[in-house]
Amino acid sequence: MRLDTALGLEDRRGPLAIIVKTVLYGGMVIVFTGPLVGLLVSAFGETLDPTGFSIVPDGFTLKNFFRAGEMGVYGYLLNSFVVVGFGLLLQMLVSVFAAYSLARKKFRGMTIVLLIMLATMMLPEEVIIIPLSVVLADVPPFHLDLIGSYAGMILPVGAWGFSILVMTEFMKEVPVELEEAAHIDGAGELRTFFTIILPLCRPALGVIGVFGFTMIWDQYLLPLIVATESSQWTLPIALRSLRADEESGIGVLLAASLLALLPSIIAFLIFQRQFMRGLTSGAIKG
Structure with a gap:
């Protein structure tokens, strides 16, 4: 049984279709998981910028959780x-x-x-x-x-x-x-x-x-x-x-x-x- 996606991408083949799928699926992953990863990284981060929200780790510390306690x-x-x-x-x-x-x-x-x-x-x-x-x-x-x-x-x-x-x-x-x-x-x-x-x-x-x-x-x-x-x-x-x-x-x-x-x-x-x-x-x- 073949399952088709809503965008009809299952029928597409070739290098261009692979690039389009990669961009679309990668964008979906970033949109849905980006905020969660950013929250996880920032909660354990040492330096925090209240005007920014980064997904790149900048040190590791538990002081935020100790302070929360x-x-x-x-x-x-x-x-x-x-x-x-x-x-x-x-x-x-x-x-x-x-x-x-x-x-x-x-x-x-x-x-x-x-x-x-x-x-x-x-x-x-x-x-x-x-x-x-x-x-x-x-x-x-x-x-x-x-x-x-x-x-x-x-x-x-x-x-x-x-x-x-x-x-x-x-x-x-x-x-x-x-x-x-x-x-x-x-x-x-x-x-x-x-x-x-x-x-x-x-x-x-x-x-x-x-x-x-x-x-x-x-x-x-x-x-x-x-x-x-x-x-x-x-x-x-x-x-x-x-x-x-x-x-x-x-x-x-x-x-x-x-x-x-x-x-x-x-x-x-x-x-x-x-x-x-x-x-x-x-x-x-x-």
Whole structure:
């Protein structure tokens, strides 16, 4: 099976075609990887020019990271890990159970539920942040004040319409006959869910894991309204503070930026196989 590129370059042969391909592909590599390489080099660089951004190493030092520790960056990083760890776990649990209900159960108002989830995905975060802050200050019906707590940053990200919809569409493709066979063998509904359906949904779990991690990790407005002290800040808020702090210097900002970038890359590498299988499965089914 022959795969053609969008530019039709696969059919081109000869020295000129090779030169054009090299220039185009090399330009793409520079555009996409250049900023990342520049960030990596500058974070470990000895001399930094705030007006420039170089990908050429100029010495090697860890003083930027030591200075970042003195500025409390590692504490902010720990806060981000706490929020994203518990938030992603809660989000994936809610997504798989909600998706199972929507994919396998029939109940009144199911269409309305799906429309509400779609509506939440279409609303900008800035629109709902003020009502959300009011709710977090007095959570009904228990009248709990979650402002200034980790729970206030975790609970709002515990349900995400995108993850629920992805899992719902994937679970609909799981043959019902597998469940029926498990029930005939005496397996209960929960056992069937955990031993049959959930293992078959690993590609979808990889997709919602990567996107969910990135969504929670990049949260800015939510931790901003919940945190009442600087010690409760997550890394995205700390980056904004370091950028406005002239005493911290560009080196500390770049080191903190690298620390903020690495977890997303690591999360993608962890879920890479399931993520790619999930995207491929969705493309084939579509």
